Amino acid sequence: MSDSAGSRWNAAADLLACPICAGALGPVGASLRCATGHSFDVARQGYVSLLTGKGTNHRSDTADMVAARGRIFDAGLYLPITAAVAAECRDASVILDAGGGPGQYLAAALDAAGDSAVGVGLDLSRYCARSAAKRHPRGFSVVADLWAGLPIRDGVADTVLSVFAPRNPAETARVLAPGGRWVVVTPEPGHLAEIVEPMHMLSVREGKSARLAHDLAADFDDVTATRVTAEAVFDEDRLVDVAAMGPAGFHRSRDELATAAAELSAGDPVPATLDVTVTVARRR
Ligand SMILES: C[S@@+](CC[C@H](N)C(=O)[O-])C[C@H]1O[C@@H](n2cnc3c(N)ncnc32)[C@H](O)[C@@H]1O
Incomplete structure (x- = not known):
């Protein structure tokens, strides 16, 4: 870690917690270390893994899935959703993006929040972490398993994002300051409905809103829900990517998805509906 990278991680010292003893972490040489001496190397790609020795049994996104997701965003296809999330973060100071x-x-979100805001992007996938480390100069990228507890200090965040991601409500409540907001994006049954079946994608499971209500019940109130719908137009390559970035990426080869995309598009762009709900709830 260069000196400038080291001083960059100073800004994370107030936010991150040692995953072993929960003490504050700060930069020491090319590592982050707590007062007890637990030490975590900052990878040369700019992220830190705070997974502990036990590792994890959970499956995380692969390099191919991350690359596909990056191309979907770079093509602007999910812009209405990105903009809706960013709009909720205009007055944020400390943002955690969990998953x-x-x-x-x-x-x-950091761009919308302004120059003094900082954020932590947390994901189980080191491929995601590598990409996230490059995305924003005020974003810190951490590999961690959100089911094992968030390696974030109590009450330091004013905003937590959970976008199409697994949620740990108790830990989210712990890291949020009172009055802090949890911004949750969940797909509606109509999300990408035109392409789900032909592209071998998973349809939205019943009961998502009941599960979210359950997650919010103990520690959150002032719940608002905003539906975001828009049309996105996918060419053949992006049809493959939008399938490959999700669970189909675990089960289908790129060749299989390319065959499905060619059949579906027959050389023409394919319009599909983006349909999600952005729920914002306040920490009690
Ligand atoms: C559908 S993706 C959404 C990613 C991102 N929020 C987006 O919408 O582009 C779900 C993400 O959750 C991550 N994930 C899955 N299980 C996790 C866990 N236990 N802890 C942390 N991240 C996890 C995956 O690696 C993946 O990047």
Whole structure:
């Protein structure tokens, strides 16, 4: 870690917690270290893994899935959703993006929040973490398993993002300051409905809103929900990418998805509906 990278991580010292003893972490040479002496190397790609020795049994996004997701965002296809998330973050100071993927939502949120805001992008996938480390100069990229507890200090965040990602409500409540907001994006049954079946994608499971209500019940109130719908137009390559960036990326080869995309598009761009709900709830 260069000196400038080291001083960059100073800004994270107030936010990150040692995953072993929960003490504050600060930069020491090319590592982050707590007062007890637990030490975590900052990778040369700019992220730090705070996974502990036990590792994790959970499956995280692969390099191919992350690359596909990056191309979908770079093509602007999810812009209405990114913009809706960013709009909720205009007055944020400290943002945690939990299950943040390649970091595009955190980057947009930090841009909307202004020059003094900082953020942590947290994901189980080191491929996501590598991408997120490059996305924004005020974003810190961390590999961690959100089911094992968030390696974030109590009450330091005013905003937590959970965008198409697994949620840990108790830990989210712990890291949010009272009055802080949890911004949750969930797909509606109509999301990409035109292409789900032909592209071998998973349809939205029933009961998503009941599960979110359950997650919010203990520690959150002032809940508002905003539906975001828009049309996105996919060419053949982006049809492959939008399938490959999700669970189909675990089960289908790129060749299989390319065959499905060619059949579906027959040489023409394919319009599909973006349909999500952005829910914002306040920490009690
Ligand atoms: C559908 S992706 C959404 C990523 C990003 N929020 C977006 O919308 O582009 C879900 C993300 O959650 C991450 N993830 C899955 N299980 C996780 C866990 N236990 N802890 C942290 N991240 C996890 C995956 O690696 C993946 O990047």
